[in-house]
Amino acid sequence: MGIRSSGWRAALAAFVLAGAAALVGAAPAQAAGTGPCDIYAGGGTPCVAAHSTTRALFGSYGGSLYQVRRWSDGATSNIGVLSAGGYANAAAQDSFCSGTYCTIVRIYDQTSRHNDLTIAPGGGANPTADQGANAAALPVTAGGHKVYGVYISAGNGYRNNATNGVATGSQPEGMYMVTEGTHVNDRCCFDYGNAETNNMDTGNGDMDAIYFGNLCWFSPCSAGPRVAADLENGLFAGGNGSWTANTGRNSAFVTAVLKNNGTSTYAIKDGNAQSGGLATRYNGSLPTQAGYNPMTKQGAIILGIGGDNSNGSVGSFFEGVMTSGYPSDATENSVQANIVAVGYSKSVTFPVNGATYRLTNLAAGKVLDAVNCGTANGTAIQVWQSLGNTCQQWRFNSVGANKWTITNVNSGKVLDAVNCGLALGTAVNLWQSLGNLCQQWAVIPAGNGRYELVVENSGMVLDDQNCGTANGTKAQLWMWLNNTCQLWSIAP
Numbered sequence: 001m002g003i004r005s006s007g008w009r010a011a012l013a014a015f016v017l018a019g020a021a022a023l024v025g026a027a028p029a030q031a032a033g034t035g036p037c038d039i040y041a042g043g044g045t046p047c048v049a050a051h052s053t054t055r056a057l058f059g060s061y062g063g064s065l066y067q068v069r070r071w072s073d074g075a076t077s078n079i080g081v082l083s084a085g086g087y088a089n090a091a092a093q094d095s096f097c098s099g100t101y102c103t104i105v106r107i108y109d110q111t112s113r114h115n116d117l118t119i120a121p122g123g124g125a126n127p128t129a130d131q132g133a134n135a136a137a138l139p140v141t142a143g144g145h146k147v148y149g150v151y152i153s154a155g156n157g158y159r160n161n162a163t164n165g166v167a168t169g170s171q172p173e174g175m176y177m178v179t180e181g182t183h184v185n186d187r188c189c190f191d192y193g194n195a196e197t198n199n200m201d202t203g204n205g206d207m208d209a210i211y212f213g214n215l216c217w218f219s220p221c222s223a224g225p226r227v228a229a230d231l232e233n234g235l236f237a238g239g240n241g242s243w244t245a246n247t248g249r250n251s252a253f254v255t256a257v258l259k260n261n262g263t264s265t266y267a268i269k270d271g272n273a274q275s276g277g278l279a280t281r282y283n284g285s286l287p288t289q290a291g292y293n294p295m296t297k298q299g300a301i302i303l304g305i306g307g308d309n310s311n312g313s314v315g316s317f318f319e320g321v322m323t324s325g326y327p328s329d330a331t332e333n334s335v336q337a338n339i340v341a342v343g344y345s346k347s348v349t350f351p352v353n354g355a356t357y358r359l360t361n362l363a364a365g366k367v368l369d370a371v372n373c374g375t376a377n378g379t380a381i382q383v384w385q386s387l388g389n390t391c392q393q394w395r396f397n398s399v400g401a402n403k404w405t406i407t408n409v410n411s412g413k414v415l416d417a418v419n420c421g422l423a424l425g426t427a428v429n430l431w432q433s434l435g436n437l438c439q440q441w442a443v444i445p446a447g448n449g450r451y452e453l454v455v456e457n458s459g460m461v462l463d464d465q466n467c468g469t470a471n472g473t474k475a476q477l478w479m480w481l482n483n484t485c486q487l488w489s490i491a492p
Helices: 005-018 036-042 090-096 329-342
Strands: 047-052 064-070 076-080 102-107 117-119 139-142 145-148 150-152 158-160 173-180 191-195 208-213 226-230 253-260 265-272 278-285 300-303 315-317 319-323 356-361 367-370 381-384 394-400 403-408 414-417 428-431 441-447 450-455 461-464 473-478 488-491
Touching (some): 036 047, 076 090, 090 145, 173 191, 173 329, 191 319, 208 253, 226 265, 253 329, 265 329, 278 329
Antiparallel strands (some): 047 319, 102 117, 117 158, 139 145, 150 315, 158 300, 173 253, 191 208, 191 300, 367 381, 381 473, 403 414, 403 441, 414 428, 441 450, 461 473
16 A cells, blocks of 8 residues: 655655654654555555554554454454544444453454454463453543553463564564553563464574563663563663663653564664654664574564563553564654654543542452451451451552552551562462552453452452352452453442
8 A cells, every 4th residue: 555645755854854863853744544554655664464453554444453252242343443544433342342341352454464463372481372351441542532452461462373474584574563651560571573473482583573661681771661672582672682772761652663674783762652753772783692693583473472472561552563674764753753643642530549449359249358357467368248347448549650559448558469479379468568569559441340450560460269259268369361250349
């Protein structure tokens, strides 16, 4: 699909404005009907994969963006755009999922190559198949319209091992994704891009994917979160891995950019997806370690996981593409301007900072409770019938963008992941406030007034063990399973 002449001029203007600076200003706004893939095509590096749950990435695209599956009856529905080249029809999802809950089970490729993403199978790092994302978890606004992103918790992931046209071997490619700068952790690996076709780690250079998060593979690292190149067996911030000039970006929305010519060069960029241009964090030679020069890309596509199904990371995904060929800086600047023009925004209005609530598990019908109204560090947490006392009341205090401490009113101690555990089944207890991620929680909507509670250090969710309904059933942490045992009402 060719780019309109106005899009070509915008790309050229962006290149002129950029000059030699690493941090480039925003390119002129694109003409109506121009999407990122039109811009890439006009630059001679067409999209071979284009994924988004929020908008069309071609000016003429009028098909489906993603598919949701309903919990109540297993029925599926494709969610499309409001008009060709436009934004997702979130109202169609809301209507289809009304009275129940939905999972994102497919993200359609908007190119003609049908490189759709479906829920990932198990792999070398984790043999268990992944789960699809909660479809209602990430409501945002784009182009003035309500839309939904893809909220990745520990255990969520998508993949396509049988792609068409994606770079293999030492072929050049570029890619970008729009993510959140505030929904990250330091586990492996929130990736989007090129990976192995057998779900295994098959060696250096077999991957070429964008990573975003706080994991420092090659020390020293900047504070992050940062864009890095997952080239397999390493998250490369630049050069041979450690590159402290890659100082990262924590804006609400982040444009993450990677390109790799397959034989000599790769580049990493990031930008605020709401304003301004791209910062070049690295542009230079491929790693000199064995296997990376030349690259040996295999051509699968992953989202939210590593190439071997390492699935402990968290992240947010709104849109992303992969190209054939090595995009120019001018093209990427113009794509960034197009992204900024979308006007991504997000507003978290619940829970109310400082308010006190009861947490009722949907499967058990019982409330989150401190065992025996304990006040000591290490007091266990369970579900119990509602008694109306302060041992079952929890105060939410904001500590950042949708990050909360959850304090037991009776004891004054906070809800804590025991020993900062990362294993499935990690217990939760009460502990004095330590200010760490093991005591910070995200409140994630699932629809119908129910929520997931996600602990920040591991990305796992608060879970009613074995979906127990008896008083005294243990509360624990588990990967997201798309069931009611992990849903909670939060009410006074």
